[in-house]
Amino acid sequence: MTEVKGFTSRIVHHDRRQGFTDGPVHAPIYNSVPYGYETTEGLIDVFQGNAVGHAYARQSTPTIDSLQSMITQAEQAVGTIVFATGMAALSAAFFALLKQGDHLIASKYLFGNTHSLLTTLENFGIEVSFVDTTDAEQVKQAKRDNTLMVFAETIANPGTQIADLAAIGDWCEAQGLVFFVDNTITSPYLFNPKTVKAGLVMNSLSKYFSGHGTVLGGAITDTGFYDWQEYPNIFTSYRKGDTKKWALTQVKKKALRDMGGTLSSDGAYQIAVGAETMALRMDRACSNALALANLLNTHDKVAKVYYPGLAEHPQHDQAKQWFKHFGAILSFDLQPKYDSATLLNNIDLVINATHLGDNRTLALPMASTIFYEMGPQNRQQFGIGDQMIRVSVGIEDCDDLIAAFQAGLDKL
Incomplete structure (x- = not known):
């Protein structure tokens, strides 16, 4: 071939x-759990690693x-x-x-x-x-x-x-x-x-x-x-x-x-x-993430954006050298007077959920969910502020995604 x-x-x-x-x-x-052999010696060889094969589905x-x-x-x-x-x-x-x-x-x-x-x-x-x-x-x-x-x-x-x-x-x-x-x-x-x-x-x-x-x-x-x-x-x-x-x-x-x-x-x-579609999905999601990061980075209601594709990211040059794209994960801090939950409730295209790498764009506030048990002092040490929102960018049409975030920010 x-x-x-x-x-x-x-x-x-x-x-x-x-x-x-x-x-x-x-x-x-x-879906079989056990695997049988014509001879006992065949099963013994698999158990002892002398032959390639399957004995029990917990292992393979x-x-x-x-x-x-x-x-x-x-x-x-x-x-x-x-x-x-x-x-x-x-x-x-x-x-x-x-x-x-x-x-x-x-x-x-x-x-x-x-x-x-x-x-x-x-x-x-x-x-x-x-x-x-x-x-x-x-x-x-x-x-x-x-x-x-x-x-x-x-x-x-x-x-x-x-x-x-x-x-x-x-x-x-x-x-x-x-x-x-x-x-x-x-x-x-x-x-x-x-x-x-x-x-x-x-x-x-x-x-x-x-x-x-x-x-x-x-x-x-x-x-x-x-x-x-x-x-x-x-x-x-x-x-x-x-x-x-x-x-x-x-x-x-x-x-x-x-x-x-x-x-x-x-x-x-x-x-x-x-x-099978990993490359196709990643190309689209990373492209969407870069476009969204650029929007957020210039918005007056956003205090800071965390995304390797932005030139001001501390490791932007390394990301550019090592990675095919800059990834499809970004985070951002709202200006202190705005509420992260209110913003996410305003964006109906984005799903309030914890997960990464989904075809759908997912987002959630960090301090009150995944890192809540860590406590405020530890969160501060790891650079996770009370206003931080993490976004796992999906493969939606980019114009729809940008419009949804723009509309959500406008409602604040």
């Missing part, structure tokens, strides 16, 4: 190249394998493990690869639930330092003798801060540390973390990967960049075969198998179908 190199061409034609019987264009949904199904292969291709990587949610994927990676007494350096600009997860790690004796990853020097200064990993998001939610990805990746390589990047906000279409020497990549498949707001899922991908022979926490029983697969094997065995968090075959099917 002719080799294709384009992002969408590879994804759209991925399923039918997997060798399923009877030539399905989409990977079939395998043919539908799951097909999605994992698609994500691996999208990230230009060596392997992927999928989970029921993005948070399940993150939890699996951290708990499988870190242990009591280890140290993790993490961005202080993180999705609220991710920040909460990392504070939970501290309860298990894993040390965590939260630093400003937009400044690589702060990352370097946080290193300890027991540091094993650095974790950052590509574009932070909701403040849109961008980590100094290239400098951190270079430093992690020199120090022998794992650079772990959350690629959710950019997606594999906008950015390939392997180019900044990331060893592990996380994607919340619920967001831009599937795009339709109908399914939850998450993935951990190994780019093949990090040499796991140098990582001290890989168990002896998993130090066999391809060294680039050691970490994923441990994540699969010690987290997916032992802790659950399994993505269903039905969910994997929905994600794979949604992924």
Whole structure:
């Protein structure tokens, strides 16, 4: 079959190249929980990792394998493990690869639930330092003798801060540390973390990967960049075969198998179908976001706009260099005398909902929803003001979206 190199061409034609019987264009949904073998020895080989196959759906199904292969291709990587949610994927990676007494350096600009997860790690004796990853020097200064990993998001939610990805990746390589990047906000279409020497990549498949707001899922991908022979926490029983697969094997065995968090075959099917239009959706949503950011940035009722596509954004030049587009997430602060809830109630085209990467434009006030439990002092530390509104820009016609926001602001 002719080799294709384009992002969408590879994804759209991925399923039918997997060798399923009877030539399905989409990977079939395998809903069987157990998988049987003609001989007992065949089952034993699968259990012991001596043969490729399926034993129990908590760990894999043919539908799951097909999605994992698609994500691996999208990230230009060596392997992927999928989970029921993005948070399940993150939890699996951290708990499988870190242990009591280890140290993790993490961005202080993180999705609220991710920040909460990392504070939970501290309860298990894993040390965590939260630093400003937009400044690589702060990352370097946080290193300890027991540091094993650095974790950052590509574009932070909701403040849109961008980590100094290239400098951190270079430093992690020199120090022998794992650079772990959350690629959710950019997606594999906008950015390939392997180019900044990331060893592990996380994607919340619920967001831009599937795009339709109908399914939850998450993935951990190994780019093949990090040499796991140098990582001290890989168990002896998993130090066999391809060294680039050691970490994923441990994540699969010690987290997916032992802790659950399994993505269903039905969910994997929905994600794979949604992924086919990722590039088309991202092109449209990012274009809409830039237009909306420019409108808000010149409006007298708006105090500040947070969007990497604006020239005054602190990391605009890095975003321009690393990402195909500037993303479809933006936030803005209203002038103090205006109420964020009133504005959102005025914009009937925008849905008041928490989620990212949907085809529909979604918005919500940050301080009173996702970051409410953090408290005002912590919110201030992370740059989340009482008037901040986050917008996940969708694929509506741009003129309609701009007109809706203009009308909403006019009513204030």
